[in-house]
Amino acid sequence: MEPSTTGVLVIGGGQAGLAAGYYLRRAQVPFVILDASTGPGGAWPRTWPSLRLFSPADYARLPGWPMPPWHDGFPPASHVVDYLARYEERYQLPIERPTYVRSVTAGADGLIVGTTRGEWHAQHVISATGTWTHPFWPAYPGARAYRGRQLHTVHYRAPDEFTGQHVLVVGGGNSGAQIVAELSAITRTTWATHRPPRYLPDDVDGRVLFQLATRRAIALESGQPDPGGISGLGDIVMVPEVRAARDRGDLRPQPMFDALTRDGARWGTTETPVDAIIWSTGFRPALDHLRPLRLREHDGTITMTGTRAAREPRLHLLGYGDWTGPGSATILGVGRTARASVASIVG
Numbered sequence: 612m613e614p615s616t617t618g619v620l621v622i623g624g625g626q627a628g629l630a631a632g633y634y635l636r637r638a639q640v641p642f643v644i645l646d647a648s649t650g651p652g653g654a655w656p657r658t659w660p661s662l663r664l665f666s667p668a669d670y671a672r673l674p675g676w677p678m679p680p681w682h683d684g685f686p687p688a689s690h691v692v693d694y695l696a697r698y699e700e701r702y703q704l705p706i707e708r709p710t711y712v713r714s715v716t717a718g719a720d721g722l723i724v725g726t727t728r729g730e731w732h733a734q735h736v737i738s739a740t741g742t743w744t745h746p747f748w749p750a751y752p753g754a755r756a757y758r759g760r761q762l763h764t765v766h767y768r769a770p771d772e773f774t775g776q777h778v779l780v781v782g783g784g785n786s787g788a789q790i791v792a793e794l795s796a797i798t799r800t801t802w803a804t805h806r807p808p809r810y811l812p813d814d815v816d817g818r819v820l821f822q823l824a825t826r827r828a829i830a831l832e833s834g835q836p837d838p839g840g841i842s843g844l845g846d847i848v849m850v851p852e853v854r855a856a857r858d859r860g861d862l863r864p865q866p867m868f869d870a871l872t873r874d875g876a877r878w879g880t881t882e883t884p885v886d887a888i889i890w891s892t893g894f895r896p897a898l899d900h901l902r903p904l905r906l907r908e909h910d911g912t913i914t915m916t917g918t919r920a921a922r923e924p925r926l927h928l929l930g931y932g933d934w935t936g937p938g939s940a941t942i943l944g945v946g947r948t949a950r951a952s953v954a955s956i957v958g
């Protein structure tokens with residue numbers, strides 16, 4: 612079969628891929644978006660249903676068309692899925708689903724993209740594959756000996772299935788805190804964190820985080836010293852459910868256990884039996900398809916020059932984390948990096 616050709620191939624049809632599509636369409640560049648998912652929404656249909664955004668809808672908008680307001684404060688994941696589905700329809704973005712990209716290799720005059728539905732040749736590739744397909748499970752002594760149920764945040768759906776059980780939640784970030792908050796309301800919950808969780812002040816939500824990201828982007832663009840991201844402030848956004856758990860006295864983090872055992876976890880000589888362990892230990896960038904280009908550094912990221920991979924300037928990276936652009940892994944922040952990426956392609 613002859614390879615298909617296009618100017619820009621976007622890999623991933625989540626919020627980052629759609630933001631890229633918006634600017635590519637506006638610049639009238641020929642492009643196609645390839646997405647491995649069977650339907651719209653990127654990672655959002657895979658989150659647990661009670662997950663809410665940490666800011667109101669107007670602080671979670673993609674370029675061009677804002678997210679419709681949600682009647683009750685911070686929107687749930689289903690509202691984001693609906694928004695992304697309508698966004699891609701509104702701008703008639705050319706998305707092929709499901710198409711999984713297996714590899715990107717360097718060709719003489721473009722990049723060669725191998726997929727489950729044939730080969731593509733493109734002048735530029737924008738990789739926007741997110742992190743949710745790559746949950747991170749840290750290795751701990753005894754993990755294989757443990758006989759209870761182990762799951763990652765990506766597999767968590769709702770607290771009800773754990774009623775009457777003792778659940779160990781591992782991880783001191785937002786997802787760990789939110790899962791502890793809703794589990795501890797109905798069942799016995801232990802929370803183990805690598806370092807003490809750092810709570811943001813109650814009045815800091817996505818709006819403040821976005822303002823900080825904007826200030827940082829402006830400083831970096833104008834060659835000023837990096838004022839730092841949000842990490843100087845803390846990690847955990849005090850969404851209403853987390854605040855409620857704190858007020859109930861249910862946010863009681865413990866240091867990490869020394870080992871897992873057959874029936875639970877051991878701190879020093881004290882063993883605590885648990886029925887299930889939920890690993891809320893984060894994600895890694897989904898970059899397997901870029902392996903042939905050999906661009907990854909030891910920390911799993913790729914060295915960037917602006918929005919491009921420093922050692923393969925025909926490859927742009929979008930989303931993933933702040934290393935591709937300030938706020939690039941958020942709904943509101945990704946638009947800026949997408950615009951810069953398309954501007955550098957168009958020249």
Ligand code: FAD
Nearest residue numbers: 623625626627647648653654664665712740741930941942
């Ligand atoms: P994704 O949404 O993951 O989309 C990537 C797409 O690429 C998917 O459709 C996937 O199927 C596809 N794909 C993957 N690999 C391939 C491949 N090889 N070939 C083809 N397609 C592929 N952000 C906010 O702005 N506000 C919030 O309140 C917020 N809350 C969050 C809460 C949690 C618990 C987490 C974990 C994140 C939250 N985020 C929030 C962060 C962020 O918005 C998401 O991580 C977002 O999903 C990133 O979008 P993306 O388009 O980069 O990737």
